[in-house]
Structure formats: structure tokens, C-alpha cells
Amino acid sequence: MTLGKTLWTVILIKIIVLLGVLKLFFFPDLLKTRFDNDSDRGAFVLRHLMESQPPARSQP
Amino acid sequence: MEAFDPAAVGWARAQFALTAMYHWMFVPLTLGLSCLLAFFETFYFRTGNPEWKRITRFWMRLFAVNFAIGIATGLILEFQFGTNWSHYSWMVGDIFGAPLAIEVLFAFFLEATFFAVMFFGWERVSPRFHLFSTWMVAIGSSLSALWILVANAWMQHPVGMTFNPDLARFEMQDIGALITSPAAVTHFLHATSSSFVLSALFVLSVCSWYLLKGRHPRLAVRSILVASVFGLLSSLLVILSGDQAAYDAARFQPMKLAAMEGLYQGEQPAGLVVFGLLNPDKQPGDDRPTFRHPLHLPFLLSLLANHRLDSFVPGIDDLLYGNPEQGIEGVAEKMARGREALAFLSRYRQARQHGDAEAAALNLEAFRQIEDRLGFAYLNHPEEAVPHVPTLFYGFHVMVALGFLFPLIFLLYLALAYRGRLSRHRWLLRFGLLLVPLGFAASQLGWVVTEMGRQPWAIQNILPVHVAQSSLAATTVQSTFFIFLALLTLLFIAELRIMLNQIRIGPEEEKR
Numbered sequence: 315m316t317l318g319k320t321l322w323t324v325i326l327i328k329i330i331v332l333l334g335v336l337k338l339f340f341f342p343d344l345l346k347t348r349f350d351n352d353s354d355r356g357a358f359v360l361r362h363l364m365e366s367q368p369p370a371r372s373q374p
Numbered sequence: 375m376e377a378f379d380p381a382a383v384g385w386a387r388a389q390f391a392l393t394a395m396y397h398w399m400f401v402p403l404t405l406g407l408s409c410l411l412a413f414f415e416t417f418y419f420r421t422g423n424p425e426w427k428r429i430t431r432f433w434m435r436l437f438a439v440n441f442a443i444g445i446a447t448g449l450i451l452e453f454q455f456g457t458n459w460s461h462y463s464w465m466v467g468d469i470f471g472a473p474l475a476i477e478v479l480f481a482f483f484l485e486a487t488f489f490a491v492m493f494f495g496w497e498r499v500s501p502r503f504h505l506f507s508t509w510m511v512a513i514g515s516s517l518s519a520l521w522i523l524v525a526n527a528w529m530q531h532p533v534g535m536t537f538n539p540d541l542a543r544f545e546m547q548d549i550g551a552l553i554t555s556p557a558a559v560t561h562f563l564h565a566t567s568s569s570f571v572l573s574a575l576f577v578l579s580v581c582s583w584y585l586l587k588g589r590h591p592r593l594a595v596r597s598i599l600v601a602s603v604f605g606l607l608s609s610l611l612v613i614l615s616g617d618q619a620a621y622d623a624a625r626f627q628p629m630k631l632a633a634m635e636g637l638y639q640g641e642q643p644a645g646l647v648v649f650g651l652l653n654p655d656k657q658p659g660d661d662r663p664t665f666r667h668p669l670h671l672p673f674l675l676s677l678l679a680n681h682r683l684d685s686f687v688p689g690i691d692d693l694l695y696g697n698p699e700q701g702i703e704g705v706a707e708k709m710a711r712g713r714e715a716l717a718f719l720s721r722y723r724q725a726r727q728h729g730d731a732e733a734a735a736l737n738l739e740a741f742r743q744i745e746d747r748l749g750f751a752y753l754n755h756p757e758e759a760v761p762h763v764p765t766l767f768y769g770f771h772v773m774v775a776l777g778f779l780f781p782l783i784f785l786l787y788l789a790l791a792y793r794g795r796l797s798r799h800r801w802l803l804r805f806g807l808l809l810v811p812l813g814f815a816a817s818q819l820g821w822v823v824t825e826m827g828r829q830p831w832a833i834q835n836i837l838p839v840h841v842a843q844s845s846l847a848a849t850t851v852q853s854t855f856f857i858f859l860a861l862l863t864l865l866f867i868a869e870l871r872i873m874l875n876q877i878r879i880g881p882e883e884e885k886r
Contacts, residue, residue, distance in 0.1 A: 321442035340854050343456035356541035359464045368842045
């Protein structure tokens with residue numbers, strides 16, 4: 315096989331594995347799949363920011 | 375409190391490090407070899423000597439192997455943003471969106487389009503346009519790197535944005551501030567120049583093998599002459615930009631600099647540790663000695679950090695516990711301020727929900743006064759603000775030692791090749807075979823120091839990594855880690871085999 319054909323084969327296999335298998339089955343965009351709009355996504359992340367603080371805290 | 379799984383954070387970090395380090399095996403060669411191709415072809419264009427065309431075509435084949443195997447490995451990092459780091463991804467989407475979109479639309483297409491002309495167009499376009507295409511590939515590669523490095527520099531030194539408390543997003547206010555930030559400029563210069571050095575070392579290594587085997591001596595010597603000059607000039611830029619990087623770290627990430635130097639108690643003036651073995655029992659705040667058998671160069675750390683011989687350089691303990699004499703606030707105080715910021719944010723949110731505009735405005739104003747301390751709210755102990763000192767200290771010192779060794783090697787190769795005596799020094803040619811792994815070690819260690827030194831932060835002082843991560847089970851991240859490990863190992867073996875095969879075949883004309 316010539317160098318060009320070998321490289322095209324590697325590129326095609328890689329793209330298929332990355333986009334057709336890994337992205338599709340293992341790497342969903344969590345916030346996009348869980349929420350319909352940016353407002354809900356923002357509210358979720360904001361809630362996460364509020365609730366992630368350590369327990370022993372002093373309030374101002 | 376939302377529970378986070380430390381194991382999941384660890385696996386997500388390991389996965390990102392694995393894929394980023396793998397991606398960075400291809401990027402530096404693309405950046406540097408594309409410039410070397412442009413130099414080789416310029417010599418051909420100016421002299422008309424077919425030997426330069428043969429040299430250009432040979433290195434172009436190796437460049438193509440690297441480009442083809444490396445292409446799209448950066449996509450894996452983007453997958454992880456959406457899954458493993460969805461909170462972070464949401465928060466920085468507006469900042470990262472612009473540089474990454476410009477990178478894809480402008481730089482990548484510029485690079486890829488002219489790559490096709492460069493690789494397939496030798497007999498189809500004029501020599502002048504072919505040379506233009508080769509230069510465009512080199513410029514496009516560096517422009518691609520620029521936008522990625524701007525995004526990364528923002529994580530080290532966040533500027534030009536404001537936090538939107540309704541959407542929990544950082545919104546871009548000034549893209550100019552992002553691009554011209556000292557961290558971005560230094561980051562770009564250091565990463566690209568070190569990539570040029572690595573590519574020059576790659577050329578020296580391959581040519582050393584040819585000279586040891588007595589093959590293609592003219593190609594080898596001419597390639598070495600060009601690569602040595604390129605490597606030497608790039609090494610000087612690495613040293614200058616490295617000096618600037620230390621100066622930036624002193625201003626924006628002093629804890630990183632203190633850990634890189636293993637400096638626990640601040641000094642005035644501060645000496646640089648050239649060599650030393652870290653005491654494994656040393657902890658912040660204790661009186662144990664930091665080093666065994668240290669070798670200090672007086673004044674140099676002050677010079678490096680502040681560009682002044684007699685200046686004070688804070689140590690880990692100063693930054694951790696505060697130093698009122700030097701006006702340094704301790705981490706415990708910053709944690710208290712961070713929790714205040716979080717409480718104001720919470721009250722702002724409640725006021726908005728209840729339609730109380732006045733209370734919302736008051737709490738938002740109070741939040742804005744101390745929002746730069748927000749990230750410290752998420753630390754449980756001040757000591758969590760200290761990165762892993764041994765990794766930083768040894769990583770930094772090995773990188774610097776190699777960074778000063780490489781220009782000497784380029785000088786030696788240049789002098790011997792210029793005088794036509796290189797083939798007589800077989801010890802140097804044998805040592806030359808090690809230059810590729812040494813170059814990659816220095817390059818990867820640079821990133822290890824940059825990224826590990828930012829810990830515990832995903833965004834310096836604003837967002838720790840455990841808050842940036844999605845709420846995922848460790849087993850989920852663990853399984854994809856091993857999938858990537860298998861896939862990337864396979865790709866790495868494929869590249870090594872194809873690359874070594876092409877080197878063994880040699881330049882086109884001589885294989886007949």
C-alpha cells in the first residue's frame with residue numbers, strides 16, 4: 315500500500331471510531347441532553363455552584 | 375452540599391491528561407516541521423538546486439505522516455468537555471467559543487487547504503504558488519496554536535470577562551484583553567518556540583541515524599545545517615519566553631512558582647535552587663529542611679521572579695498562611711471571602727426569585743466586590759491550595775536543564791556539520807538518536823508544570839477542578855479512560871511504524 319493510501323485509511327478509521335462510536339455512545343453532551351434551554355442549564359449549574367461549597371462554612 | 379466523588383475527579387483528570395499529552399505528541403512536530411519545510415523549499419526556490427527539492431519532499435512525507443495520525447486527536451478533548459467537565463464547559467463556553475471557532479474557521483482551514491496544495495500540487499501549481507502554500511501551512515499551524523493557547527492562558531490568568539450571576543457563565547467583555555494578556559503572549563511564544571526546538575531535534579536525530587548508517591550524507595548534512603540554525607535561534611526564544619513565563623507566574627500564579635522552586639519560606643533576596651533532593655517529609659508550615667544537598671545560586675530567583683536582584687519572593691507558607699509585612703493575604707482569609715461571595719450570590723438569586731429588585735442589586739454589588747475570591751469558597755482546608763510540589767519541582771528543573779542543553783547540542787552539530795567533520799564523531803551521532811525522546815520529555819514536562827501548577831484550579835482562583843467536573847460515577851470515567859488508552863496506544867504504534875518505515879525508505883530518488 316502506498317503512503318497516501320495508508321494515511322487515508324488511518325484517518326478514516328480514526329474518524330469513524332471517534333465520531334461514530336466514542337462520541338455517539340460514550341460522550342454525550344450532558345447539559346444538552348438533560349435540558350432543553352440555556353435558562354434551565356444555567357439554573358442547574360448555578361445550583362451546583364451553590365451546593366458544592368464545603369459544609370463547615372461561616373456566613374457573612 | 376452536593377457530594378463529589380474524588381475518584382471520579384481523579385479519573386477525569388487522568389483521562390484529560392492522557393489525551394492532552396498524546397495530542398501534544400503531534401502538535402509540536404506539525405508546528406516546527408512546517409516551518410522547516412518552508413525553509414527547505416525557500417532554498418530550493420532561490421537556488422533551483424534539485425537537492426533542496428529532494429530534501430523538502432522527504433521531510434514533507436514525514437510531516438504528512440505526523441499530520442495524518444495527529445489530526446482529530448484534539449477532538450477527543452472536546453468530547454470530554456461536554457461529558458466529564460460539563461459544568462466547566464457551560465461556564466466558560468462564551469470565552470472558549472470565540473478562540474476555538476476562530477481556530478477552526480480560520481487557522482485550521484488555512485492550514486488544511488494549503489496542506490493539500492503543498493502535498494499534492496508539486497506538478498500542478500507554479501513553484502512560486504507552491505512555496506506560498508508551504509509558508510501558509512506553517513503560518514496556519516502557528517495560528518491554530520495561537521487560539522488554543524489563548525484559551526489555555528485564560529485559565530491561568532482569567533481576564534476580559536464578567537461573571538453572569540443569572541446564567542452562571544463567564545461572558546466575554548474584551549477579546550483584545552484575552553489575546554494581549556501577558557500570559558497568552560508568553561504562553562504562545564514559549565509553546566511554539568519549544569515546538570520548533572523539538573522539530574529541529576527530530577531532524578537531527580533522523581539525520582544522525584542516516585550518517586551512522588552511511589546513507590544520504592548530503593541530505594543529512596544540509597538538513598542538519600538548517601535545523602541546527604533554526605533550533606539554536608528557537609532555543610534562545612525558549613529561554614527568553616521561559617524567563618517571561620516565570621515573571622508572569624510570580625505575578626499571576628505565585629503558588630505555582632513557589633512550588634516549582636520548592637520555596638516554602640519567602641526570601642529576600644531569593645536564591646535559585648539549581649539542584650536538590652526534596653525532603654519527602656516536608657509539609658507546609660513545619661520547620662523541617664526542604665532539601666537535601668541543595669545547590670543554590672544566590673539572587674537568581676529574585677531576578678527571575680521580579681527582574682530585581684534584591685526583591686522578596688514569597689514562599690508556599692507566606693502564600694498559605696499570609697504575610698502581613700509583605701501585604702500577602704492567607705488562603706484562610708481568602709476562603710472566608712469566597713464564602714461571603716457565595717452567600718451574596720445565593721441571596722441575589724433568592725431576591726431575584728422573589729422579585730425583590732433592590733435586594734438583588736445590593737447583593738450583586740456586594741458579590742462584585744469580592745467575586746475574584748469565589749473559588750476559595752470550595753476549599754475545605756488552606757493546604758488544598760498547594761499543588762503537588764515534587765512533580766512541579768522535578769518537572770521544572772529537568773525541563774530547564776534540557777532547555778539549556780539543547781542549544782549546546784545545536785551549536786556542536788552546526789560547527790561539526792559546517793566543517794564537514796560530523797561523520798567522524800560517532801559518539802555524537804549515537805547520542806543524537808536520544809534527542810527525540812529528550813525533546814519530547816522537555817516538551818511534555820512543560821505542560822505538566824503548567825497544568826499541575828494551576829491545581830487545584832480549573833480556572834485560577836475562580837473554579838476548582840472538583841466543582842468544574844460533572845457529577846459522574848468514577849467507573850464511568852474509568853471505563854472511557856481505558857478505551858482511550860487502548861485507542862491511543864494503537865494509534866501511537868501505527869505512527870511509529872509508518873514513520874520508521876518512511877525513514878528507513880529514505881528520500882524518493884535514492885530508493886530506485
